[in-house]
Amino acid sequence: MGNSNIEIRWHGRGGQGAKTAALLLADVCFKTGAYVQGFPEYGPERMGAPITAFNRISDTQIRVHSNIYNPDLVVVVDETLLNSVDVTAGLSEEGAIIVNTDKSPSDIKPLLKGYKGKVYTVDARTISVNALGRYFPNSPMLAAAVAVSKVMEKDAFIKEMRASYEHKFAKKPEVIDGNMTALTQTFKALEPQLD
Amino acid sequence: MSRKDRMSGNEAVAYAIRQVNPDVMPAFPITPSTEIPQMVSTYIANGEMDTEFIPVESEHSSMSATVGAEAAGARSMTATSSCGLAFMWEELLVAASNRLPLVLALVNRTLSGPININCDHSDSMGARDTGWIQIYAENNQEAYDNFIQAFPIAEDPRVHLPVMVCQDGFITSHAVENILLEEDADVREFVGEYHPEEFLLNPGKPVAVGPYAVSDYSMEAKFNQEQAMIRSKEVILEIAEKFRSRFNRGFGLFEEYRTEDADYILLIMGSAAGTSKQAADELREAGIKAGVLKLRVFRPFPAEEIANALKGCKAVAIMDRCESYNGHGGPLASEVMAALYTSKVYIPAISYIYGLAGRDFTVETAKDIYKELSDVADKGKQIKQHTYVGLRTREER
Numbered sequence: 300m301g302n303s304n305i306e307i308r309w310h311g312r313g314g315q316g317a318k319t320a321a322l323l324l325a326d327v328c329f330k331t332g333a334y335v336q337g338f339p340e341y342g343p344e345r346m347g348a349p350i351t352a353f354n355r356i357s358d359t360q361i362r363v364h365s366n367i368y369n370p371d372l373v374v375v376v377d378e379t380l381l382n383s384v385d386v387t388a389g390l391s392e393e394g395a396i397i398v399n400t401d402k403s404p405s406d407i408k409p410l411l412k413g414y415k416g417k418v419y420t421v422d423a424r425t426i427s428v429n430a431l432g433r434y435f436p437n438s439p440m441l442a443a444a445v446a447v448s449k450v451m452e453k454d455a456f457i458k459e460m461r462a463s464y465e466h467k468f469a470k471k472p473e474v475i476d477g478n479m480t481a482l483t484q485t486f487k488a489l490e491p492q493l494d
Numbered sequence: 495m496s497r498k499d500r501m502s503g504n505e506a507v508a509y510a511i512r513q514v515n516p517d518v519m520p521a522f523p524i525t526p527s528t529e530i531p532q533m534v535s536t537y538i539a540n541g542e543m544d545t546e547f548i549p550v551e552s553e554h555s556s557m558s559a560t561v562g563a564e565a566a567g568a569r570s571m572t573a574t575s576s577c578g579l580a581f582m583w584e585e586l587l588v589a590a591s592n593r594l595p596l597v598l599a600l601v602n603r604t605l606s607g608p609i610n611i612n613c614d615h616s617d618s619m620g621a622r623d624t625g626w627i628q629i630y631a632e633n634n635q636e637a638y639d640n641f642i643q644a645f646p647i648a649e650d651p652r653v654h655l656p657v658m659v660c661q662d663g664f665i666t667s668h669a670v671e672n673i674l675l676e677e678d679a680d681v682r683e684f685v686g687e688y689h690p691e692e693f694l695l696n697p698g699k700p701v702a703v704g705p706y707a708v709s710d711y712s713m714e715a716k717f718n719q720e721q722a723m724i725r726s727k728e729v730i731l732e733i734a735e736k737f738r739s740r741f742n743r744g745f746g747l748f749e750e751y752r753t754e755d756a757d758y759i760l761l762i763m764g765s766a767a768g769t770s771k772q773a774a775d776e777l778r779e780a781g782i783k784a785g786v787l788k789l790r791v792f793r794p795f796p797a798e799e800i801a802n803a804l805k806g807c808k809a810v811a812i813m814d815r816c817e818s819y820n821g822h823g824g825p826l827a828s829e830v831m832a833a834l835y836t837s838k839v840y841i842p843a844i845s846y847i848y849g850l851a852g853r854d855f856t857v858e859t860a861k862d863i864y865k866e867l868s869d870v871a872d873k874g875k876q877i878k879q880h881t882y883v884g885l886r887t888r889e890e891r
Contacts, residue, residue: 325670329500338669341526341611341852360672362768364633364665365856 306367307354311376314346316437321352327459328356387414397443399423430480438478442485496674503666506638508533512543513681517568520548520559524578526663527601553578557585564594565703567693576603579617589656590625595648603663604851612852613663619816627657628793630763637661643733653726662765727794747796749788756785758867762813763789766855773860784864801837808871809842811863815849823880848883
């Protein structure tokens with residue numbers, strides 16, 4: 300990846316922050332000068348129901364306003380979705396999928412309906428609980444999306460995210476450091492899987 | 495100086511409202527426009543604007559209060575979607591017939607039923623004959639730009655009509671995209687101060703607003719209202735030109751994208767226009783001369799201008815994100831076909847229905863339509879009028 304036009308599809312469950320992660324990714328990529336799109340697919344909003352969110356990141360103006368059917372990257376924020384949602388549908392074989400799980404990529408691969416592209420796994424639960432004391436998978440999965448897609452450099456991402464969290468959590472500054480730790484820990488955890 | 499930013503369509507409209515700082519904004523929340531009054535009330539609470547915000551108990555009341563405030567002489571506006579607009583129906587007619595230049599930020603959403611929160615143009619298309627000017631946006635940028643232009647259009651003495659500024663619910667209202675924002679001072683200068691010629695709170699110069707009119711005079715009032723709608727076209731074009739020379743972007747009554755030498759044109763409004771442009775570009779690379787006519791202004795309806803823009807092509811697809819339930823075609827198609835006929839432009843024209851209740855419209859779908867146009871124009875294939883695209887097949891049901 301790292302090309303000039305990337306399409307990302309997020310699968311999560313209502314309440315886990317997949318939509319927020321997609322909007323944050325759009326936000327942080329915008330700061331690098333890219334053209335961005337971040338949007339969720341809206342339906343009945345229920346905690347725990349499967350939801351989808353999307354990103355287009357490009358170096359030219361984005362005009363298409365449809366959902367993404369042939370993504371370069373899929374991010375699965377909730378492992379249990381692998382049983383019920385066809386998460387690799389239309390996913391490019393040159394692309395990749397990232398799954399939030401404590402299992403290894405080779406354990407997850409058989410669950411992906413013969414998907415031949417790259418498979419990455421991140422244990423966002425452990426990272427989040429260690430860094431924040433609670434389970435918020437979206438920060439680790441956002442970092443994983445950046446690490447795998449290479450839409451931007453790690454250092455620039457970390458710097459922009461601190462500014463972003465300082466703005467977002469102006470009234471809850473105690474969670475900023477935890478979120479930053481979750482981001483850096485995710486990069487570290489993914490390192491052995493990245494080439 | 496324009497400033498690069500990123501925000502959703504709702505954020506963009508709320509930002510424009512803060513910059514315009516209208517006198518009065520009554521509002522009642524409804525998905526997907528709820529964020530607009532929500533963000534405006536935050537701006538007010540933070541002291542960033544001093545609009546009188548009136549939380550009301552329904553959309554019937556929000557439009558009534560907007561009408562009342564505007565009649566009193568205050569620059570007034572509201573926002574809504576879907577059933578909210580339906581509930582305003584009576585007041586929409588009151589606003590237009592009393593020649594009140596108020597503005598409505600409409601975030602398009604389907605109407606019941608089945609009950610659904612997603613985008614189509616049923617709400618604004620249903621209100622097409624209420625006497626309002628209607629302007630549609632492809633993206634957050636156009637939603638912002640159109641909103642800024644709405645007040646100078648509405649308040650022009652040649653017009654004095656309400657303006658509905660429409661954008662596609664969720665597709666642009668909730669999508670974060672790049673945008674160019676203008677300085678507060680530049681926007682305020684562009685919009686100007688509001689000095690109504692006649693208004694209720696004007697001691698010494700009394701006026702009647704909304705009185706009964708007998709048959710001897712009613713018809714003239716309606717005729718005058720129609721004359722104002724006709725005159726609004728030149729004002730819309732003037733304001734668009736002023737906006738373009740000031741901020742270096744924007745369109746008049748419609749955008750003509752690669753239509754000049756096009757064989758096949760897709761005529762469409764709203765967010766799906768960008769998707770169609772992508773399809774046209776991809777087909778152009780394969781040597782197929784495709785173009786897009788993106789209608790920006792639906793009321794007043796630019797009948798002659800559209801016919802003129804289409805007269806050189808072999809076939810046109812007229813795309814309605816709305817059903818008319820007339821067994822014949824969508825509202826946009828009906829009006830475009832009438833325009834072609836009266837201008838003696840006899841080209842094949844097909845009415846397509848797409849994107850109802852949020853059904854996705856893709857680049858592939860747009861390309862399929864161009865393919866059908868080519869089959870019609872070049873191979874004489876008969877295509878059923880009033881064709882649905884993106885519909886589930888029998889197997890998929």
